[in-house]
Amino acid sequence: MNDHARTDATGTAVPAGTPTGRHPGLSGAEVARRVARGEVNDVPVRSSRSVAQIVRANVLTRFNAILGVLFAAIVVVGPLQDGLFGVVILANTLIGIVQELRAKRTLDGLAVIGESRPVVRRDAVAAPVATGAIVLGDLVELGTGDKCVVDGEVAEADGLEIDESLLTGEPDPVLKRPGDPVMSGSFVVAGTGAFTATKVGRHAYAAQLAEEASRFTLVHSELRSGVSQILKYVTWMMIPVAVGLVITQLIVEGNDWREAVRRMIGGIVPMVPEGLVLLMSIAFAVGVVRLGRHQCLVQELPAIEGLARVDTVCLDKTGTLTEGRMDVTELRTLQGTAEADAVAVLRALGAADPRPNASLRAVIDAYPPDGTGHRVRQTVPFSSARKYSGARLTGPDGTGDGGSWLLGAPDVLLPAGHPALAAADERGARGLRVLLLARTDRPLADPGAPGTVTPAALVVLEQRLRPDAGHTLRYFEQQDVAVKVVSGDNAASVGAVAATLSLPGAERPVDARTLPQDPAALAEVVEHGTVFGRVTPQQKRDMVGALRSRGHNVAMTGDGVNDVLALKDADIGVAMGSGSEATRAVAQIVLLDNSFATLPAVVAEGRRVIGNITRVSNLFLTKTVYSVLLALLVVIWRVPYPFLPRHLTLLSTLTIGIPAFFLALAPNNERARPHFVRRVMRFSGPLGVVAGTATFVSYLVSLRLYSGAGSRDAQTSAATLTLFLVSMWVLAIIARPYTWWRIALVLAMGGCFAVVLVTPALQVFFALRLVGTAGPWTAVAIAVAGSAGCEAAWQWVGRRTA
Incomplete structure (x- = not known):
């Protein structure tokens, strides 16, 4: 887990270590007593084999045993020069041990850099700690993309949705309320909250599963x-x-x-x-060792081999082709909405989310909450499945009912043919990201939400292209590796970004909402398409499966929680170091410097x-x-x-x-x-x-x-x-x-x-x-x-x- 910025009641960012004013968590004395009793999350995070295992694996081999017996026979019958192969055995063994120890040092060092640090609240102060420092009864804070590192019980929840599919196989996120259980190994897809650790160490659910294999398990390797x-x-x-x-x-x-x-x-x-x-x-x-110099953490050694066999790479646009940060370049009001009113609502929506995503962070940077105007009564956090977030507000003076507001994808919130979509599509075709600010006639928790929405404004965001993205795409083209851009953004916008990078086929983007349900038909479309927009997390997973069904070796890259399922199912999963902890946990390769340009070096x-x-x-x-x-x-x-x-x-x-x-x-x-x-x-x-x-x-x-x-x-x-x-x-x-x-x-x-x-x-x-x-x-x-x-x-x- 990264050290997430938190916000106070007005939405202003506050650093970790600031008192929260909520449940204080354990005191320092209570933590010390639990540590003394051994109630600590002491499951070792192994980044490689231990020294003893390395020595044993290199010494106790089948052929060392055979050649050792033959060498002993030569010692008996002589002369010793006929036993030179014994020196070769010793040299081979020593070289193997030294090289693997060298690799172990590299892996261990990189693993420490990439290790998650959950935010734990103690003495009313929230601060990141090492995973192994969590004790029984600790209050662990959660936000979108965070992985639950121990078992627990929800203590606080604000639209908290947790995906347990990696553990149970159930594809739909589970809405969590105070008192609900939390299993280690699951991850947050929406909302925020906190849970009390009830099982730590080897008693936690994920730790019991992990007994069968270490973090750097040798997966299937043809070599x-x-x-x-x-x-x-x-x-x-x-x-x-x-x-x-x-x-x-x-x-x-x-x-x-x-x-x-x-x-x-x-x-x-x-x-x-x-x-x-x-x-x-x-x-x-x-x-x-060589990849370590590129700040590339290989979590499963044969992943080096696996990525070399890949013939198709699926990319998530945001964080891969574009940088994570965005800038608001235009606020276009609609249907007579005053710009000041739209800005006031945007300030309130920014204050409503303690863990803003990149889009909302850009809105907050442009219109920072100032503690005045609308107050938040109820929120619905953003999720990749919904494609929008929302909040119910008070009136501008902080009292009364200001209605329910949504901020999300225009083509999801508005019906086809709506006049506002033309303006959104025109900007999306230039590679800009467009969000719709709209008022809804239904309560946020209504199963039929969003219902009928009234557009208020278009928020236009400019995405920053990674300077190395074009060079990397050209490398894959030269190596006959097909590139598929799979994004949750508007298809036209994604296509425009890909076209800017001269990706072949970018001029024909596909809206994933039109994809067929039949696996064979889906495989046919994905096989020949290049750019796909409005893709849900489950569709990303289905698309990876469709490509694999056609005999392709598929690599999936991503940094968001919406990429987790696809990363897990791909032949090789590649995560960005700054991505969500859940993403990094399921990937075989983590690019700690967040540079997409490192992939050619891995290949x-x-x-x-x-x-x-x-x-x-x-x-x-x-x-x-x-x-x-x-x-x-x-x-x-x-x-x-x-x-x-x-x-x-x-x-x-x-x-x-x-x-x-x-x-x-x-x-x-x-x-x-x-x-x-x-x-x-x-x-x-x-x-x-x-x-x-x-x-x-x-x-x-x-x-x-x-x-x-x-x-x-x-x-x-x-x-x-x-x-x-x-x-x-x-x-x-x-x-x-x-x-x-x-x-x-x-x-x-x-x-x-x-x-x-x-x-x-x-x-x-x-x-x-x-x-x-x-x-x-x-x-x-x-x-x-x-x-x-x-x-x-x-x-x-x-x-x-x-």
């Missing part, structure tokens, strides 16, 4: 679920292959069980894509994460495929496994580990596409088969070329050379499109391997020794053929998936 699916397949594939490899190597090696164990471990270790999960975590964590970050994880997944899974194929071929041919763990650790580090780290964090503007697992396997499967086949052929040739004592290292070196060269070509393929640093990265990895081959100490350490010329050149020739096969497979698959 995460896809990687998990791949890892599940790899785990089940490893078991039979590993058993066959163990049996084969023990039989082939005879009495040398230590060598058999080393070769068996060398076959199993590369099957594990251990760095894939790490790099995905790093990519998300770095994304959080770009999501595309970077998805595109780069897809790219490096091809590297990791190519290795898994060729490792499994090599193991199967070894079992079938009943030959010693060609590699020791140290060889594949070296290859994995140079052709996958180091390059993948840089590629995963590089810029990437590719549009996110669905079916992550299918697309990755379609590329990595053929490449892995080609790489594994070329390597095994090279190994079989080396078995014929080299025999006798000391031939094992030569055979292994020839196979290693072939596999390295083919893997380098795979890396070169995946690094496309080339930039200077990507070319330098590929060349640097090749240079590192060359250093190993020509440095005697490294030759001994890695057991790599190229013997003669026939073996090495044969290995190179086979690698060239294998690389050509990889290129052909890549091009073929690329054409089929284009």
Whole structure:
């Protein structure tokens, strides 16, 4: 909840901390006693996993357990250089922990900035406090857009309407009177009031629901679920292959069980894509940190990914395309009304609302209440469903009956064809907002209200366009993301604003009151329309559902309480930091600086994460495929496994580990596409088969070329050379499109391997020794053929998936 300005009896704004003159609330001593008894709203607001959870999640993984057991086996049989993969495990784990802790600090800091601060009345003074500082019996003030943070009982109500749909599913707001219950998790859509906290902490209704998930719960993510699916397949594939490899190597090696164990471990270790999960975590964590610099709070981490997949963005005009503030530019009286009389009524209406919206705030700024003239007897607060507010007034001298007055949308209050509508429409077509001041012949509480109204004046407001709105709309157009402007304002006015920003389709605004009720027909209209006006909160929700029914990934942005339901139902909800607390509570992304221009950065970050994880997944899974194929071929041919763990650790580090780290964090503007697992396997499967086949052929040739004592290292070196060269070509393929640093990265990895081959100490350490010329050149020739096969497979698959 924001620190709302309050008003005194005359409507003059007073700061928080000023005595209210109403129920005083708890005293300081009573608060202290309740705190001592533990009667505090102590539900922790978690913005991320705890440190212990982060460490546990990065250490206690399935593959860390597998590789840990294999490392222990290597420690027993030796030599230790075959246990280099253990160092990789440790490095991966530490990097993952550090990156997630860094992201946690960013999230926690942003969460504190965006945390709600309910207004609580104590010792007759209203002041904002932290949500966790509310105690049992506190008197919590409520206004439009506020979220009820604890359970309670209404103590004061002035037209107080609360929406409980997020809890009960009931779509209609509930009018609350003193004594009525209030559930935490509901929010105010109209009116003001206060309630006494009866349940706090874990006893509150919303807190009990929240036990199932933290505030930053991992919602569905195709990327995460896809990687998990791949890892599940790899785990089940490893078991039979590993058993066959163990049996084969023990039989082939005879009495040398230590060598058999080393070769068996060398076959199993590369099957594990251990760095894939790490790099995905790093990519998300770095994304959080980068967006944090833009004052963007990501309340659910996969929302970065989700917004990158969005193909339709629904915008609420006010607070998104336009700034929240407005200015009164004209007061046009109607039907002989004196301007002084209209101004006097407007002053009274301004004084009647302690939580004015942006439109009424502009009226108050132009005609501030002065404590004289009409007095307020009864009020009806503004709501997005009604499109008007009202008050019953005394006469100009403060006595007698001054009638019931309304301030709202002209096209809602007046019948079609009314002469006053022409003037309102003419101004609305210029992008101005127009309010009608009118007198009604019915009591405000009458079910048939507003009844017949008598126009008194048109209040014309000028809306301020956000300077960055046009640039942001053009970005979405360039990225093939459809933009729908969905507003409660007059359709012509909204269309004029959108046209000013050069939004395609803005010249054909749609009045939502004419939208069909049938879901299929509604989806057809929304699919082809761009600008919609006079949209009710329920219609916003229906329109989001209609777009999703057409297969669209929909993002909804907004800042008002009328956007809550649509934000909740959208694939991704984006709220402004200055918006209502209810809006921020249901959104996955909160723009703390209220800048609509931050959205392109979020989309770009999501595309970077998805595109780069897809790219490096091809590297990791190519290795898994060729490792499994090599193991199967070894079992079938009943030959010693060609590699020791140290060889594949070296290859994995140079052709996958180091390059993948840089590629995963590089810029990437590719549009996110669905079916992550299918697309990755379609590329990595053929490449892995080609790489594994070329390597095994090279190994079989080396078995014929080299025999006798000391031939094992030569055979292994020839196979290693072939596999390295083919893997380098795979890396070169995946690094496309080339930039200077990507070319330098590929060349640097090749240079590192060359250093190993020509440095005697490294030759001994890695057991790599190229013997003669026939073996090495044969290995190179086979690698060239294998690389050509990889290129052909890549091009073929690329054409089929284009």
